[in-house]
Amino acid sequence: MPSATLLGQALISGVLAGGMYGLLALGLSLSWGLLRLVNLSHFALAFLAAYLTYELGTNYHVAPWWSAMLIVPAMFAMGLAQHWIFDKFKVNELASLLITFSFAIILEVAIQLYWTADYRRYETHYSTMSFKVGPFYIPVLELILCLVAGVLAWGTWLWLRKTYVGKALRAAAEDADIAAAYGVDHKKLAYLLSGMGAAYAGIAGTFIALIATLAPAQIWTWLGVVFAVVIIGRLGNPLGALFAGMLIGASESIAMAVLSPAWAPVVSFSLLIVILLWDPEWL
């Protein structure tokens, strides 16, 4: 059995790593839960944003937060363009899975053509920075990621509950025809939400560039675990996505510490199955 310090460190690292799951799950959960569109290209958009951050940082020496000012709005525009296709061809839930899978493949190939299949690493002096609290190390970048994910999740949750647009979106997600008959212009709201989801992928991409090693095939690395996060966190629930991300991150990390690293991937899906079978009231 590992020491309490090791377990504590594993828990902290896991929760912080789970912030990335939550951040990636946020946009996916919104489009799946509120628009009934399962957007697999979300991961590819995040990686495109990561590569762009890498490109601007290494070749043009643009700091990642400045890159994000350009990339996030560009991703928002890509989200709108993608939704135009969904709208024009009246894409349903199942078809969205297939179509966005194709988008993801196209983006993966495009990334590979431009940046090749080689591994890329965006080296910054702060990527390995950390500080110590008692016996535990806290990585600065992952902490910032978690704070950003937390602010976005809380902000989106409040937006969905307190604003007219948010409530109208939730009403339309439940019954689009009835909402329309009460004057809710679901189509316009769906564009906004698609743009937001893609912008969130852009924000996630900025952090991916700083934290992860980039390769085109990495697009699919987080697919399974983030899907589990979206479902455990409940579709369309931003706070749920964040907490589920941290729960899975912490569980994986502890499994790695107690058992072995090979067990980590089993954890997210085991948790998903247990929670689906248990079906607790708070879900």
Place this chain on the structure above:
Amino acid sequence: MADLLAIEGLSAGYGRAVVLSDVSLRLAEGEALAVLGRNGVGKTTLIDSIVGVTRRISGSILLGGRDIAALPPEQRAALGVGWVPQERNIFRSLSVEENITAVARPGPWSLQRVFDFFPRLKERRHQAGSSLSGGEQQMLAIGRALATNPRLLLLDEPTEGLAPIIVEELLRVLTALFRDEGLTGIIVEQQARKILPITHRALILERGQVVHAGASGELLADAAMLERHLGVTAG
């Protein structure tokens, strides 16, 4: 008074089925119209056609002089068509208050005024829509439609499935809306004797066509007509 609603030669249905055939009606500002008829004669189709959720085959629907027949439902709602559907269709995952504020538009019917009108909804404002009883859901459906500040309020069988005591309460609400507040509206109902005293005019549909149109008071007094078209006996 000027006509708020003018329907001319409306034929409409769902899919390939034609339910309404050449229906015309006019409704003045401040007037309430009862639409009566047996089951399956096209009463709901008439309401749905004004809302914009049927397939229109021919005819025009003028609201305040503007033809809305080709507009999608959200634009009709924005122009002032308020709807209380037969199934009520409360947003179950939204709270009572959110059901109202999600669709509210500026006007005299604020959230507070809706709550003043339906104190029970105010008590339950934070509860989920799904937790309400049938009568409360109907009140919420009406309150939600009022909060859109409609020029024309359409109610589709509002008393259906409600306990007699709740029906009486609902009729008091409808009387207040259409007699005291002077709202313009159409009420589709099976219970002719209960709704006729509230409305100014009435029409009877049979097989998708208007077979009678006149003052509500006169129809209420005409036992033979009620018996013939609606199977309503005196009492």
